[in-house]
Amino acid sequence: MPDNLELGLFVFMLATFVGLEIIRKVSPLLHTPLMSLTNAISAIAVVGAILITGGDYPLHIRVLGAVALFASTTNIVSGFLITDRMLKMFKTSDKRDDGRRS
């Protein structure tokens, strides 16, 4: 166990630094889609929810898991869909006329 803990802390530290560096470079234009994207990504908590919902556990435990699974799936689905919907709208001036309905 201590080995795993140490490894986990290392992963946490490194991922935080990677995150800080990458996010700093994200264009301020895209801060809203960035937020919905990270939201969808952090819904990876779905992994924990699946293990609890699907495991051979008492009913009340699985109910908690199923609600968590529902909440995370909602975030994944709506997060990715709305991010893509927003990003589709960002156009440069030359591309603008192609996409416009006349």
Next chain:
Amino acid sequence: MMYGVGQAAYLVASACFIFALHWMNTPATARNGVYAGIAGTAIAILATWADPTIVNHLWIIVAIAAGFAVGVPLSRVPLTAVPQRTALSHAFGGLAAGLVGTAEYYLRISDAPAELTPFRMVALIAEVILGYLTFSGSLMAAGKLQEISWIPQRPVTYKGQNLANLALLGLALLLSAAITMSPASTWAPLLFPVIVLLALSFGVLLIIPIGGADMPTVIAILNSYAGLSAVAMGFVLDNKLLITAGALDGSSGLILAIIMCKAMNRSFTNVLFGAFGQVQPAAAKGEQQSYKQETPEGAAQILEQSSFVVIIPGYGMAVAQAQHKIRELYDLLKKRGITVKFAIHPVAGRMPGHMNVLLAEADIPYTDLVEMDDINHDMPQADVALVVGANDVVNPAARSDKSSPIYGMPIIDADKARTVFAIKRSKNPGFAGIDNALYFADRTWMLFGDAKAVVGELVKELAGGSGMH
């Protein structure tokens, strides 16, 4: 064997997430980021589902189907409602973390109390507290943004508020420490729900003193909390993917919060505990200054004769849904060979990047959306600055008036343009409750009315009267 495959899948998924965020650095590649994110999530879900301990497949299918049923409509909300949706999804994220933590605790206490090592208990309690406080706090934030009637819009403050909040948090931490010491004792499972309740109330109390103008920062902070609760879950489950994804989310929220705070010249603690946004009774200085009003006809004439126009949108534009009319105005001015740029303040609107998304929705090329620091350089050359529903972000008091609550906040220098037109719904002060000196300046002319209606009239003047003046 299975374990190895699962770990490899998680490794690939982590890489996908890092790529996803990397591709967000420019609009040209950003959509790849979404695909990478979807790929990572799908890989992780399939790898987890294939785990041999999973036996109840029906439950998983039903819960995922329900998630789709709610998630798809949630992704189709109007873009003006994106801040609420974002807050709501932070709430869902927090709820999921809180529930998984709760389930893990009760599961292990009966099955494997030996696994509840002090470290794992600390992680578990952190997951639960962060999760539930993000849940209730984000629900409150979403309610405020949606302007649900029974949730007060103005900050709610009372004497000793910060002390009360701190006491509540202190109590929760004290109980947490007690549970961590002896997680398997008979009273611990009874104490656990108390911690959950304290976390839920703390979330609510944290949000009620916060005003609308501070929402961008608060949403970013809640984003960070949701990420950190996923990290804590990763420690509980000993899952490196969760730690990585949560850390990415946490650092993203942190950076956005820092950017927002800098753009308001305020600190985290000040945003969270300062109860900004109350109407300042002292702000009403004795002398009554008067506005100069202009008609849409007059404003249209001046716009027509200019060669460089800067449009400064604010939350008022979002409220009035004026972005499409503004696009028409933009097109008409462009057709006359006038340079038109949009000046975007980082905290304009109710969440980071809010204005950019609305203007992009209206089909305005993102190359004409300029950040504050870049546009301020050009402001003295602007013939017209057209302020559409923005207030505090163009208030020159931030530069000059040391007594102003927004003193020191970087602003868009609208007042340096040759002429300023400010569209404003009413003569009341803005969200922060501060009078705006810009409106009384010599070169400023007010256009009172709903932003959409006023811009519509400008469009009519410019379209109908072209070449007549």
